[in-house]
Amino acid sequence: MYSLLNEMLLNLRQRNGWTQEELSELSGVSVRTIRNLETGKVSHPRRASLRLLSSVLDPEGRQAFLMKQLTHAGLAAPWNGTKSPQNALVGRDEDLRFLSGVIRERRLVVLVGPGGVGKTRLAMALAESATDGPVNGVSVIDLGSLPAEGDEPRQSYERVSAAVTKERLHPSHLVVLDNAEHLAPSVTRLSRRLLSDHPGLRLIITSRLRLAMDAACTWEVTPLRTDSSCARGGLPPAVELVLQRTRTSYPGLADTMDPAQVQRLCQLLDGIPRYLEIAAERLRSVSLEDLLALLENDAKLEVLRSVDGSLLPHQRDIVRSVEWSLALLDPALRSFLSRLASISGEFSLQDIERFPSSASSAPPAPFPPLDIVQMLAQLADHSLVQVVRGDVYRYRVLSCVRSVVLSAAEHAIPVDA
Template sequence: MISNRLLRLRLQRGLTQEELSELSGISVRTIRNLERGQIQAPRRSSIEMLLNALGPEPSAGPGRPALGVAVEWTRLAESGGLVWRGARPPRTSLIGRDTDAAELTSRVAVNRVVVVTGPGGVGKSRIALAVAGQLGHRFPDGVFVAELGRIPAERDRPLDSTMELLANTVGELLGADPEATGRHRLLVLDHAEHLPEATTRLVERLLGEDAELHIVITTRRPPRLPDACIWDIEPLPEPAAAELVIDRVRAGCPSLDLSGEAARVAQLCRYLDGLPRLIEFAAHRLRMVSLPTLLAGGQAVLLLGQDDFAGLPHQRTLAASLRWSLDLLDERHRAVLHRLARLPGPVAVEGEFGTVEAMGILADLVDSSLLLVDRSGPYRYWVPSHLRAFVAAGGLSEPDAAVRRAG
């Protein structure tokens, strides 16, 4: 521990905390907190100043630097001394995400705020945590992961109350360290879609308080932060989605051989929109149900009820995950989404939704990751297959006539 190392070295040299403070320029309070273990990851500059003040090892001889201690302490600060608080990076492999991981790694390193967006189940949290793990060496003062999914939606309570709860959650995670300002830390705000205004205000405040803090936000709908770098996570392309099916089946049911089922595996991936979470649910279901049976008559919609007790309450079933997103919509947005889900295919704005209000609603649905858009020509919009199945199964109630006309 850094605390034990500092205390031992100071006592070896016969220095009081006040004398070490005078020699190093580090406050007595900080030295005291370090020795008590209350600062688990001190600034590198503080470590260097203390080492310089403590001088050579007594056994090293006059004028000989304490290189062994310096190397050992530096290693401690960079590895065991690095704080990681909150959820850890995933243990399973990230298949088909090399480009996303590489691009996000470079963006998080140079941008103070990066927003990772995409539909529920696309893997935003997994990718963000994997990137944070890759960048740990760039943030030697700690990686902090705040899980926001358990905080009530800001629309359900006064904004000031939500702000206080959010600020307390993040503040307790970061800690009240007097040396915090100017430290190289990475903060991940996970599942922020239901707290858009509160998240925006908190991030702006944190950026103003600490010039070295970097923040990653995962959300189905990005907050309004003008300087943020936004990275959209797209569903997996078919080859990567098929690879994920095979990988997860091999891990969970090694006796199941899908080598001759390439066409059906591809069909399943298309039906599940290439969303990793749905694919992993499907791979688990294949332990009990054959692939042809799963695909027959759209039976894959049953996956919407597959329990995942490891997730947050709104993630334990795919139906709950979809309701989480739909509950954040007002009636006008639900009406337009219901209408689109009933159409046989993609729709162009000019053909079906020509009013300014309707176009604004379409933009909001795209921003909420509930609507996909093809930008290769005239913009065309469509509802993902799994969401269409959810609506067809009664997961989104029929809007009343007045709301339908408004849509």
């Protein structure tokens, strides 16, 4: 079936005068695998095996060319579902470096973080990196369009299970379950079953809500840094993202923008990549100065609406994105978040009791300290409160979340409407 691969490997081996057994000893690839590759019995060879063979068969530096030919011949790990966009991943080098090692050693990685922070983009990059190692096939399954768990957990589980089991899972397959927060119990249950039934399977799950899975490596995907102290002589990652996206769409425009103003733009948008990308798109028709003025006047809810038809409805603007997360909270947590939203900037546990509810100027009903800790933990698990860890822990509500919550309270609109 793959004559190019058959001929290439066979010719290279014979050119070196090696038997299959000798090539196996030199490369670390089994004789059976070499035989199956040369005869075309393997339909989707592992890229790790191809790299090992290439390093022996092409020791003079043409390995990259050989791998390119194999990839062009359709021999890369099969990929089903959404693929990464072609633009570069910005500000996630350390995350990707660490997680690439984790996915080789462990079978379950959960990426958690607020809406728009880049969980899906990082998951795609991580899946791509895994195809160079232990993975021989990738399936990306977007759960965002499925109904929320609600009061029918059995039907919810069956829907999630059907979305996954329709994929042909090969040994050493990697499955990405994207946008899982509204289906957390079903996804948790199904993940445990998949890992048990398929010993070679690996899972990457993205969710705004932390999942209760002890076996998982749970990684917090945080907003891109906006402060100059992290730039190490260059630009903060958030600023770099805006300039890069602007430069890609409108060559020359990025060179005319003041980096300090771009940095202010990034700070107003919390360093959330999706909002930064929408802002970069807005610069096509609105000057940076005018856009900053709108955002300074808290018009971000109206200004930042994406026209990207590939996004789910709740991903296209700030209001619907935040409301999607708020809908997963019970009334007590929504009320508590409303109080926290009245606090601008970072705050401590002790600060919370000093602020009234945003919906009323009356003195707030006291929260017992234990309740405060528990509710803070739950809101942090939902990625609606950011934990600033240090010698003293502090907390903050992202400004975009604050804007939606305070607007809902001001207009007496239920935050999950």
